Amino acid sequence: MQKLDLPKEIKGILSFDFDGTLLDPTTNPQLDPLFFEVIDELREQGWIWGINTGRSQMQTVAGFNEGVFPVLPDFMVARERELYTPGDYGRWKPITEWNKRSEKDHKKMFKKSKRLLKEIRSYVEESTNARWVSEEGDPAGVVATSHEEMDEIIAHIDERKSKVEMMGYLRNTIYMRFSHKDYHKGSSLAEITRRCDLDSSQVFAIGDGHNDIDMLHKDYAGMIACPANSSQEVKQHVEGQGGYLCKQPASLGVVEALRHFFD
Numbered sequence: 001m002q003k004l005d006l007p008k009e010i011k012g013i014l015s016f017d018f019d020g021t022l023l024d025p026t027t028n029p030q031l032d033p034l035f036f037e038v039i040d041e042l043r044e045q046g047w048i049w050g051i052n053t054g055r056s057q058m059q060t061v062a063g064f065n066e067g068v069f070p071v072l073p074d075f076m077v078a079r080e081r082e083l084y085t086p087g088d089y090g091r092w093k094p095i096t097e098w099n100k101r102s103e104k105d106h107k108k109m110f111k112k113s114k115r116l117l118k119e120i121r122s123y124v125e126e127s128t129n130a131r132w133v134s135e136e137g138d139p140a141g142v143v144a145t146s147h148e149e150m151d152e153i154i155a156h157i158d159e160r161k162s163k164v165e166m167m168g169y170l171r172n173t174i175y176m177r178f179s180h181k182d183y184h185k186g187s188s189l190a191e192i193t194r195r196c197d198l199d200s201s202q203v204f205a206i207g208d209g210h211n212d213i214d215m216l217h218k219d220y221a222g223m224i225a226c227p228a229n230s231s232q233e234v235k236q237h238v239e240g241q242g243g244y245l246c247k248q249p250a251s252l253g254v255v256e257a258l259r260h261f262f263d
């Protein structure tokens with residue numbers, strides 16, 4: 001996979017959620033090659049593009065193979081908050097200043113919310129069938145057995161999370177992870193935009209899940225869309241923001257939205 005030189009003048013930014021938006025595991029290929037044709041044309045006009053995902057950096061790189069990427073994206077947002085640019089020999093270079101700040105703020109948040117997380121964990125383990133998960137870099141999260149169960153858990157958390165001002169969470173289907181409320185796909189995208197010396201009117205964003213709602217917002221992207229397979233909540237949100245609701249699912253929806261905004 002080839003890394004491309006940045007355009008001389010960057011005209012704008014295209015931000016794509018990965019799973020369910022570019023990748024559709026129910027189709028073969030998972031990502032329609034038409035997407036790369038459209039990207040090629042937009043890149044020639046100065047638009048750079050990136051993946052903005054809840055996956056870890058390594059899982060995202062694995063996804064480039066699943067999606068048979070002919071070229072590498074110009075940036076990557078992993079775990080909704082870690083920023084990377086493509087380096088040499090297939091390595092991804094962290095944007096250290098931002099990533100370090102995020103890490104520090106997360107440590108602070110987790111320290112402050114220790115007691116509250118303990119309470120929430122007891123509730124999850126004693127009153128639901130969901131599983132509490134803790135892993136390197138993501139010390140607290142929940143995997144529910146159904147969407148309904150996750151709705152209940154989220155309602156429980158929403159009632160309590162104001163106890164710790166910094167506490168936020170990122171939800172995607174039956175998964176959720178606790179995180180600092182200032183770090184999400186939207187604020188990550190804003191940092192990329194700032195680094196390119198652009199403003200939100202020069203940004204396009206598309207996504208299908210709950211954790212995309214943060215970037216599908218006029219504050220972060222002047223052009224927003226969601227594929228036809230998006231959750232109801234995302235569709236309502238995008239409609240409310242005056243965004244574009246695609247008729248087609250996943251990557252075909254992405255191509256449709258790009259043509260809608262750029263043709």
Ligand SMILES: [Mg+2]
Pocket residue numbers: 017018019020021207208209
């Ligand atoms: Mg998704």
